[in-house]
Amino acid sequence: MEQLSIEEAAASEMKLVEFLIKSSKLSSEYLSEAERTLIARENGKAVGCLALEKMGKKVYLQSLAVIKEKRRQGIGRALINIAFDGYVNKGEIVIALTLFWNNKFYRTLGFRKLNARKVKKADEIAGRAKHKYCVAFGKIKK
Numbered sequence: 001m002e003q004l005s006i007e008e009a010a011a012s013e014m015k016l017v018e019f020l021i022k023s024s025k026l027s028s029e030y031l032s033e034a035e036r037t038l039i040a041r042e043n044g045k046a047v048g049c050l051a052l053e054k055m056g057k058k059v060y061l062q063s064l065a066v067i068k069e070k071r072r073q074g075i076g077r078a079l080i081n082i083a084f085d086g087y088v089n090k091g092e093i094v095i096a097l098t099l100f101w102n103n104k105f106y107r108t109l110g111f112r113k114l115n116a117r118k119v120k121k122a123d124e125i126a127g128r129a130k131h132k133y134c135v136a137f138g139k140i141k142k
C-alpha cells in the first residue's frame, strides 16, 4: 500500500512545486502570490500540489496538479479536502477557475458551477488573462 502524505511546501521546495505545475501544463506565473502551497507525496515521491490564493472571503485554487501516472487515485481529492478543512475559514468560498473537462472532478467534490462571467468581473485574480476560457466552480465552507 502506497503511503500518501500531504504537507505544506517549504520555501526551498517552490522549484519542485513549479515543476509539478508545469508538468501538468498549468501556468506557474502567479505562484509567488500563493498564501498556502501543499505538496502530496507517495512514499516520499512528489506526486501532486495545490496552491491557494486569497482575496477577501474568496480562496482561489490557484494551481492543482497531480502527475499523470498518479491520477484517478484520490490524490486531487485529498489535496482539496486537506486545504478545505485546514486552511479555509467558515463563510469563505473556495473558487476554482478551470477548463470544462474538469467539471466532473469539481462536481464530485461538492463544488457547484458559478456564473463564470460574473466571477471573472469580480476581482483581478479571477479576471486574469489565463482564465479567459475557464469555467468557474465554488464551494462554501460551512
Ligand SMILES: CC(C)(COP(=O)(O)OP(=O)(O)OC[C@H]1O[C@@H](n2cnc3c(N)ncnc32)[C@H](O)[C@@H]1OP(=O)(O)O)[C@@H](O)C(=O)NCCC(=O)NCCS
Pocket: 024, 026, 061, 063, 064, 065, 066, 067, 070, 071, 072, 073, 074, 075, 076, 077, 078, 096, 097, 098, 099, 102, 104, 105, 106, 108, 109
Ligand atoms: C484535475 C486533477 C487534479 C484531478 O486529480 P486526481 O487525483 O486525478 O483526482 P481524484 O482521483 O481525486 O478524483 C476524484 C474524483 O473526481 C472525478 N474525476 C477526476 N478526474 C476525472 C476525469 N478525468 N474524468 C472524469 N471524472 C474525473 C472522479 O469521480 C474521481 O473519483 P473516482 O476516480 O473514484 O471516480 C488531475 O486530473 C490533474 O492534475 N489534471 C491536470 C491539471 C489540471 O487540470 N488541474 C486543475 C486546474 S484547476
